[in-house]
Amino acid sequence: MFLEVQNLSVDLGEFYLDNVNLNLDKNSYMVIIGPTGSGKSVLLETIAGFYRAEKGKIFLEGKDITNLNPENRGISIVYQDYVLFPNMNVFENIAYGLKKNEKNRAIIKSKVLETANLLKIDHLLDRNPETLSGGEKQRTAIARSIIVEPKILLMDEPFSAVDVSTHSYLTKLIKNVIENYETTCIHVTHNFNDVWNLAEKVAVMKDGKILQQGNTKEVFSKPSHNFVADFVGVHNVFEGKIMGKKSSLTKIELDSNLILYSSDEPGDSKKVLVAIRPENIIFSNEAFVSSVRNQITGTVKEIIRVGPIVWIEVKIGKINFKGILTPNSCEKLGIKKGKEIYLSFKSVNVKIIDENESYNSMI
Amino acid sequence: MKSKLEIIFISISFIFTALLFIIIGNLFFIPSPQGFIQSLFSEEMITALKLTLSTSTVAAVSVIIIAVPTAYSLSRYSFPLKNVVKSILDLPMAFPEIVLGIALLMLFGNNLLGNFLQSLGIDIVFTTTGIIIAQFFVAFPYAVRILYSTFNYINPRYEFVSRSLGYGEFETFKNITLPLAKSGIFASSVVTLARCIGTFAAVLLLGGGTYLKTETLPIAIYFNLSLGNIDMAITASIVLVLISFVAIFVLERFANENINKG
Numbered sequence: 001m002f003l004e005v006q007n008l009s010v011d012l013g014e015f016y017l018d019n020v021n022l023n024l025d026k027n028s029y030m031v032i033i034g035p036t037g038s039g040k041s042v043l044l045e046t047i048a049g050f051y052r053a054e055k056g057k058i059f060l061e062g063k064d065i066t067n068l069n070p071e072n073r074g075i076s077i078v079y080q081d082y083v084l085f086p087n088m089n090v091f092e093n094i095a096y097g098l099k100k101n102e103k104n105r106a107i108i109k110s111k112v113l114e115t116a117n118l119l120k121i122d123h124l125l126d127r128n129p130e131t132l133s134g135g136e137k138q139r140t141a142i143a144r145s146i147i148v149e150p151k152i153l154l155m156d157e158p159f160s161a162v163d164v165s166t167h168s169y170l171t172k173l174i175k176n177v178i179e180n181y182e183t184t185c186i187h188v189t190h191n192f193n194d195v196w197n198l199a200e201k202v203a204v205m206k207d208g209k210i211l212q213q214g215n216t217k218e219v220f221s222k223p224s225h226n227f228v229a230d231f232v233g234v235h236n237v238f239e240g241k242i243m244g245k246k247s248s249l250t251k252i253e254l255d256s257n258l259i260l261y262s263s264d265e266p267g268d269s270k271k272v273l274v275a276i277r278p279e280n281i282i283f284s285n286e287a288f289v290s291s292v293r294n295q296i297t298g299t300v301k302e303i304i305r306v307g308p309i310v311w312i313e314v315k316i317g318k319i320n321f322k323g324i325l326t327p328n329s330c331e332k333l334g335i336k337k338g339k340e341i342y343l344s345f346k347s348v349n350v351k352i353i354d355e356n357e358s359y360n361s362m363i
Numbered sequence: 364m365k366s367k368l369e370i371i372f373i374s375i376s377f378i379f380t381a382l383l384f385i386i387i388g389n390l391f392f393i394p395s396p397q398g399f400i401q402s403l404f405s406e407e408m409i410t411a412l413k414l415t416l417s418t419s420t421v422a423a424v425s426v427i428i429i430a431v432p433t434a435y436s437l438s439r440y441s442f443p444l445k446n447v448v449k450s451i452l453d454l455p456m457a458f459p460e461i462v463l464g465i466a467l468l469m470l471f472g473n474n475l476l477g478n479f480l481q482s483l484g485i486d487i488v489f490t491t492t493g494i495i496i497a498q499f500f501v502a503f504p505y506a507v508r509i510l511y512s513t514f515n516y517i518n519p520r521y522e523f524v525s526r527s528l529g530y531g532e533f534e535t536f537k538n539i540t541l542p543l544a545k546s547g548i549f550a551s552s553v554v555t556l557a558r559c560i561g562t563f564a565a566v567l568l569l570g571g572g573t574y575l576k577t578e579t580l581p582i583a584i585y586f587n588l589s590l591g592n593i594d595m596a597i598t599a600s601i602v603l604v605l606i607s608f609v610a611i612f613v614l615e616r617f618a619n620e621n622i623n624k625g
Contacts, residue, residue, distance in 0.1 A: 045523065048523065049526070049527075050526070069526070069532075070523070070526035071526050071527070071528075071531050073527075075527060076527050076528060077523065077527045081518075083521050083523075085521060085543075087543060096525070096528055097528030100528065144524075144528070145524075145527070150527075
């Protein structure tokens with residue numbers, strides 16, 4: 001394993017890390033998501049060596065770096081607020097780390113030009129950081145960190161202070177840069193697009209703990225905790241009881257005697273949580289014949305339009321299901337409050353979360 | 364169109380600045396030109412001027428050298444009794460300077476520490492060294508206070524980034540923190556120098572105010588006023604005003620130039 005964080009605990013008073021475990025392969029890209037104050041930045045800064053671990057170990061390339069000074073770790077960091085040195089111009093900022101070990105001016109100049117060119121800031125080298133736009137500042141900060149060819153590049157919400165179009169541009173650019181430098185990356189973000197566009201692995205943090213980490217698709221499609229399910233946008237998370245098996249599918253009874261079928265294998269626990277992503281629910285005015293194993297009816301309780309999508313909340317007994325439609329589909333189906341409607345979803349999209357496990361790890 | 368509040372506030376600032384200007388400017392019209400010239404080139408004045416400038420410069424430089432690490436450690440590091448240290452450093456700003464003077468005299472006078480230092484050939488009381496020590500301790504808390512705010516204002520992430528790029532703690536302090544703290548260091552230098560030049564009671568008690576030996580400009584003003592030598596006292600005051608003005612002007616201009624360059 002390239003980076004291995006084992007049982008790491010840090011207490012900074014307001015922020016803390018509690019028994020964090022994290023694994024990362026060489027040249028892979030991990031994104032860490034989680035609510036504000038969950039300890040994401042503290043985790044990055046502890047990996048970088050700015051905070052001492054109270055407990056636990058950090059291994060990089062098999063070497064214990066837990067007590068190594070930041071300057072000896074070979075880990076660079078990029079912050080949301082850029083922190084470009086105001087007493088240096090763009091060239092000097094980018095060259096700063098390089099100058100530590102490279103004294104040949106011609107080599108420094110050539111490497112700065114090469115990196116600046118890659119990040120398309122070669123025309124800004126004489127400028128003072130204060131005169132740059134947000135996107136230009138962030139590209140300079142990335143250039144400054146990547147030019148030293150770090151073993152790991154840490155990025156703490158690097159795109160959150162730039163506008164949407166710059167964000168999209170920077171995402172493409174960073175992908176290119178990371179590939180070019182073959183760098184291992186850990187990226188903290190609140191933006192799920194970053195997860196889908198950049199990450200191979202994702203970790204979800206809450207209250208100083210990593211609740212789940214793994215392959216991006218797996219975490220998003222099969223959250224192992226109810227918080228993760230809610231945070232990654234599953235929305236429909238309900239308590240249920242395993243009722244046994246029926247034709248290789250797991251039969252689950254929810255509140256109001258509602259029966260759902262899941263392709264997931266249940267664990268030992270009889271009490272579970274089931275999670276269904278809103279985009280996997282199909283709405284229709286009538287029942288239809290298909291391979292879909294879950295088809296239920298309910299009453300439309302709420303219709304909320306958010307930008308280009310419409311959220312439909314349907315009440316079935318005491319349970320509220322949330323699904324999404326386009327405004328056009330909503331109009332075609334004649335959806336309005338109080339209307340009876342069919343909800344269909346595949347058994348493969350009904351994910352089982354072990355309730356005991358999730359509650360225990362949340363405490 | 365200015366608002367009423369704006370007009371009132373600007374008027375207040377103008378009226379009281381004008382009053383202060385009149386009070387200080389008034390000094391320049393009291394002595395006769397002949398008395399002023401005579402006093403200015405008197406042996407007492409030249410000695411006091413040289414002594415004030417030399418002791419204040421040494422004291423101010425020492426204060427900044429010691430205050431920078433003190434303020435930085437208070438701003439960045441956690442250590443036992445940190446709040447007690449901060450309170451003790453603030454204390455001399457709250458009580459009269461003469462109290463600090465008496466405390467210094469008692470410490471370095473005819474007692475254990477004073478006698479020990481004397482046995483090593485180090486005379487503090489009623490000497491130029493005593494003047495520098497008094498100026499140092501009067502100005503030190505002010506410098507620490509300004510520098511502490513300065514370091515607090517600098518985002519520690521600048522230092523984090525520098526460390527992550529391969530620079531050690533001291534190199535980061537030298538390359539990043541100190542240049543970013545430049546304006547605060549200049550501001551504290553101005554205040555420190557002004558406090559050192561203007562220190563009276565503590566310097567009088569520890570330095571002794573001996574004629575032509577440990578008589579600084581503020582002490583010269585006090586002695587000559589007591590003796591009824593008004594021209595000499597006012598000339599010393601004018602010299603002090605001019606020194607303070609030039610020091611503040613030069614340092615602030617230097618600071619602004621450096622900030623603009625930065």
